[in-house]
Amino acid sequence: DGGITQSPKYLFRKEGQNVTLSCEQNLNHDAMYWYRQDPGQGLRLIYYSQIVNDFQKGDIAEGYSVSREKKESFPLTVTSAQKNPTAFYLCASSLQYQPQHFGDGTRLSIL
């Protein structure tokens, strides 16, 4: 089945540690997105990529990094510079100007 796969479903980070969240899609979508969801805050855009080897900062990019080496993959690294990383992270993809499709998220917590 076509879709977006996020892994792991749950992730724990220690102080000073970088962690990487995986996002893979087999929908042949050009655009991919990372959002952060906090209770009562809606979805906030971290980074997005409209084409391979190119990506742009969203509204809350500080403390995060991404890469887009392959069309189907858009991993997100939560660096130690992100002081409040506990959240639900959502990856999405879309064709240009078409609806975004979301994965089922990764819940990140601090140990």
Next chain:
Amino acid sequence: QQQVKQSPQSLIVQKGGISIINCAYENTAFDYFPWYQQFPGKGPALLIAIRPDVSEKKEGRFTISFNKSAKQFSLHIMDSQPGDSATYFCAARGYGGSQGNLIFGKGTKLSVKP
């Protein structure tokens, strides 16, 4: 910063009733207004969407009403069912480039009581 304001934050409706969620936006350059439904532990799923040249769109029990002059749009869920209990997000998308990204409201948690 561009905003989409969503209300209410939470909503309790009896089974068979009508659920109404409202959103207002500030940027007149938005060209697409989707609604997403999210169940706990899952990602949001597109429910229904509308473009500003249409005042109403209906899909089954779900209807979007759009008021361009007031810069408001709302989701109506007719004959609400317990299975509709979820969090609903409205969103808006601008024209091209970074403006083509979605801006989300903060969500409405709907509970439908049997």
